[in-house]
Amino acid sequence: MEKSTDIECPKFLLLPMQPTPNGRLHLGHLSGPYLNCDVLGRLLKRSGAEVTTICGADVYENWVIPPADAAKLEVGDFCTKSSDQIESDLAAFNISIDTWINPLSVEHTTGYNDANNELLRRGQKSGSLILKEEKVPYNISSGKLVSGVWLIGRCPGCGESASGNCCESCGYHYQPDEILDPKERHSDSELEWKFFKSWFTKPDGCHDISLQIRDLCQQRSFCDLGINYAKQKGQEIRLTSPEAWGIPNTVDGFGTTVSNTFYGYCYYCAEVYAQTFNCENPLSQASSNVRVIAFAGIDNLVAAIVAPLAISGAVGTRPFDTVNLNKFLTLDGQKFSTSRKHGVWLSELIELELVHPDEVRLYIASISNPEFEVDFNLKKFVEFINVHRRTLKQRINTIAATEYKSNHTSCYRCKFDCDFSIAKFSLESVFANYWKFVTSDPTEHCRGSWASTFLHQSEALMPILGPEIYQLVQAGGSPDQSVVGHKLLLNDLRTVIHHGC
């Protein structure tokens, strides 16, 4: 424990969206919650904060079932294998994660299931949940429910083709009986309807969450989508489900499983934080001094901003302090997709050993725009990497050559911009600062000050390369022996592009 005389430094718990372990991570994943979370975490640490990042696999998402079947593995075994691979993909791109949670592991199963059941129990006790009968499509010949991954049709919000319970085009979140033209994936069987009772948060809630949404998320257009959803759907969030694959409902029989909500996952992550630091769960105590920041893509807009407010309000816990959302990266105009095999996979980029993972991070930051879809283009990627390598080489050579002509003993030109605000954080602004510095005239600086400013501007984006280049410049080295790299050829990288169906 800290002494009362110490100035307490701000504490942050960062929680990026739980990736679905239905395959390895692609560039679309990296460009969203994970890079945003990592860069913000590094900037917060540099400003003196204590930062902890916890993440884990979304093993109870039923999108894991088709690839597990295809791999002829038990669903749990498949999830654990994919969870391990995702953890190493993130590590390979220097995404710093303090604790990785596989909810199916011996270490976490009981705690994970208990935390999610505890939220359900608390909600029932406080009388702020409703038991609602709903109809779910059902395949007469197989006798199975058709929901989640198996249910396809059109989005009731925008009419685009959709599946599961969330539209990837407009972010609309729907229940099985709302999807238009419902069909079963890979089947022409006729669908019937079956009736089940499940728990939901009360539709009108005890309070209007519109104002809270504005506080939670700085990105206006995303807030508006969340507020519209809450107005239309009345803050009704599913807490149990008749689906078989999920967290066993140990509270009652209304729902075979407890829904694996993003908030429930975060609540368990916060529990792990509490055990690690011997403190209260930061999401259970209104008085917690730990700020909780969640990160998600637009496909999880409802899960990340509406549901957490509705659930925490209903069960008497605390919502997040901030949510950082992003739109998708696309590949040739189409969304990256694990199930459709459309994208660029991180493990393949790494295996080629032609591009440093930090250069990939830098490029993603350079094209990042949180509110618009951005397209990944291999030619532009290669051009960017080559321009950056060339620029670095020139700068390092110039510094090495001009060092002793300079009379500087210390340089006052480089005043670090320490004005750092979470609300204004964006990858594009972090990149813009770096690029402005690295393309400016290096002879305005002495060697030491160029090196330390370079380190300051690059480290959050390039946590390995930044310090390596700093060391090289400090030692007066030339870039030939460095990590800067040779000219990259487009053809050498073509194999990483996969165009799915």
Ligand SMILES: [Zn+2]
């Ligand atoms: Zn839609």
